Amino acid sequence: MKGKFIVFEGGEGVGKSTQVSLLAQKLMDMGLKVAKTREPGGDVIGEKIRDVLKTSEPSDMDPLCEMLLMFAARRDHFVKLIKPLLDDGYFVICDRFYDSSLVYQGVLRNVPFEDIMSLKKITIGDFEPDLTIVLDVDSNVSIARLSTRNLIPDEYDLMKKDKHDLVRSGFLKTAEIFSFRSVIVNAAGSEQKVFSRIMKIVQERLLYMIRD
């Protein structure tokens, strides 16, 4: 695979989708081939599974069933989109990847870590992101950001502060476990301020050979 796979992780309201778009635009402006994607999602099957997941409340779905659907969508996403794009030299920027399963299905819904990692191995093998950017901010800030969104919130968006704190510490833990590919970025402050922190890391880790 010749391209680079960059993943954004973090709880609801940390600003992932904004930063995914800013980074995609910046890399395109630099003349690179860029694709923006998200999980759960992917090609036709992955997006259908996303619909099932997004239209069912977590309380209606058994945690193991939820995890299996997440990895079915991920397998489709990997085989049909991510791998072909990387083989074609693209910078693929993805909003969430399997660390989200470790936090939402693992930490929040008690699916054992080893079971999630076994499924990871079965579905995507040894594949890992080249860089995982973990956006981290105080839960009060992310809750305040969520309240300004116009979207209809899903059950995870409506989590109370203690759950946001659990998600936040879950991602700090995955960043520690997978420290070889993870960087924690302070997501407090303006979009541009956060973006400049991200760009610095992308430059150091992935673009050091390409001039800005």
Ligand code: TYD
């Ligand atoms: P989305 O609307 O894309 O939310 P966000 O903007 O917060 O990323 O919905 C994704 C939801 O799916 C989010 O609540 C986290 C959850 N999720 C899991 O539970 N497990 C996973 O493996 C992934 C990728 C997402």
